[in-house]
Amino acid sequence: MxxxxxxxxxxxxxxxxxxxxxxxxxxxxxxxxxxxxxxxxxxxxxxxxxxxxxxxxxxxxxxxxxxxxxxxxxxxxxxxxxxxxxxxxxxxxxxxxxxxxxxxxxxxxxxxxxxxxxxxxxxxxxxxxxxxxxxxxxxxxxxxxxxxxxxxxxxxxxxxxxxxGGVQMRGRNLSDDVSTVEPFSLPAVGERIGSVAVLDLGVKTSTLNYLAERGFEVLVLPQSVTAEHVLSLKPSALFFSNGPGDPAASEAHVRLLREVLRAGVPYFGICFGNQLLGRALGFSTYKLPFGHRGINQPVLDKTTGRVEITSQNHGFAVDMPIEGISESREGFGRVEVSHYSLNDNVVEGIRCLDLDAFSVQYHPESAAGPHDANHLFDRFRDVVVARTAAAGAGDAK
Structure with a gap:
């Protein structure tokens, strides 16, 4: 042959x-x-x-x-x-x-x-x-x-x-440049477990596909939507995508996230979505000297103790202690760092202990590999399934 x-x-x-x-x-x-x-x-x-x-x-x-x-x-x-x-x-x-x-x-x-x-x-x-x-x-x-x-x-x-004379990246908001103009949706693959509202801050196709494959009906929204519009969709969860720019220049997205979190909607964010969760909880962000960009970045998952090789692309990071439990300055309860970089101890993940919200700084969809962190989409699915089951049990009573 x-x-x-x-x-x-x-x-x-x-x-x-x-x-x-x-x-x-x-x-x-x-x-x-x-x-x-x-x-x-x-x-x-x-x-x-x-x-x-x-x-x-x-x-x-x-x-x-x-x-x-x-x-x-x-x-x-x-x-x-x-x-x-x-x-x-x-x-x-x-x-x-x-x-x-x-x-x-x-x-x-x-x-x-x-x-x-x-x-x-x-x-x-x-x-x-x-x-x-x-x-x-x-x-x-x-x-x-x-x-x-x-x-x-x-x-x-x-x-x-x-x-x-060019524009500095610090203080720059680029969400409007990269976001979808019109909302669109992807059907759930297999059994539908609910819907997820995705705020498109520069979302990648692989991310949307992985969410749909976990049973989510994916509702992709322009970055200009309001919290009222998001809540009117009655989503099972909210997702903030990756994206360019300085998180300190995205206060409208921070306010939207705070309102939706206070409404009790589960949340998962990646990359830019991790920085915006940090700011929504009351922590600040800062610019890294040269950032993390590539597909070989080692991260420690403190929950499992595993070291995962991750795909990253970020020039800003959340400023919070990597050890111990912190208190949200915006009234969202206890918060901890769930992941951190083994190269320079930069915060690579946040987990809220008193509400269903977590985020990571890297790209778990990683189309070019590695796929060590792909399981985070399963974790998000499990959170929504458990939340739905608990709500059903409460209604039965």
Whole structure:
């Protein structure tokens, strides 16, 4: 039986056209054009995943950021329609060392370069990404710009002025940019256990699919909805998704969450949803020096004692003690940190002890892997099933 050939008919164009990456501290890295030509500005961050570049590019949590991939070879397996995590590429810019010259995967439909050009994503290749990563780890995430084509011809000072005049991520609200405009729903897969109202702050397709597979009818709502509207739907639970921006700039979402929690609706949040739960409970958030981004982040689950390797993408974190029980400053009772990072002790999960609410800082759906934390969707399902059963028993009495 003949061995099927890998798809390799799509080749990347080779180019020697110059491009430059400029950081706000004046650092400059000259390389080659990659993707679209032109100019782009954003906060530069690095992602450590060796796989899953398509999921990274289409993750709305990366809106407003220039993403540098630390893995040296990017684009080997091309892109396809199945692995899209949202309707488009969200990164402001893309930095790689060595783009793959060919696509070699039976699932590939296009080259990565095709999608970058179609999405008007300005990138750069051929630079020492390890050196840039070490610089960011030392100096912290900062504003940056990529200049190619006609914009490469700007003077060094003109390019630097544009970068330093860019928007800071601190204090920035990007929810309206990434959220759905109109509400939509997904039917439950198998036996329906109830409905979950999902506040779309940049939700990924995998998240919605995993919720539906747990028996939830998934009601996806724009980020602009009110607490009154959410409660009028009589959902069995509320879910806040991942998303970009500074949680301190999302007070409307914090107020919405407080009202729904006070109504007794169970809650699960991931990533941005974890930060917003922390703020709803009365704790503050802060900006990390260079954030956690990648699919190899070790986290300790204090409830089980297990170490889980997780997928993460966040530049802000909740400020609360990782040991002991704290009291919610907003009157929601006792709270504890359920998970924390084994790299730097950053809060990675919150559990409320006096109401049905919990959250994690990472991405348990993790389409590109790992799947250590996928069981959290089961935990959420169990909370809702138990709540429904208890309500039924109370009605019977």
């Amino acid at each position: 003949p061995v099927p050939k890998a798809r390799s008919s799509v080749s990347y164009p080779t180019t020697t056209a110059p491009a430059v990456l400029v950081l706000e501290d004046g650092s400059r890295y000259v390389g080659n054009t990659y993707g679209a030509l032109g100019q782009t500005l954003g906060e530069i961050v690095f992602a450590t995943g060796m796989t899953g570049y398509q999921e990274t590019l289409t993750d709305p949590s990366y809106a407003g950021q220039i993403v540098l991939m630390t893995a040296p070879h990017i684009g080997n397996t091309g892109v396809n329609d199945e692995d899209q995590e949202s309707r488009r590429i969200w990164v402001s810019g893309f930095v790689v060392r060595d783009p793959s010259r060919i696509v070699s995967n039976y699932r590939a439909q296009r080259s990565l370069d095709d999608d970058l050009e179609a999405g008007d994503v300005v990138g750069i290749s051929g630079i020492d990404t390890r050196a840039v990563t070490r610089h960011i780890r030392s100096q912290g995430a900062m504003r940056a710009g990529i200049f190619s084509g006609d914009r490469f011809g700007l003077s060094d000072s003109e390019q630097l002025d544009l970068v330093q």
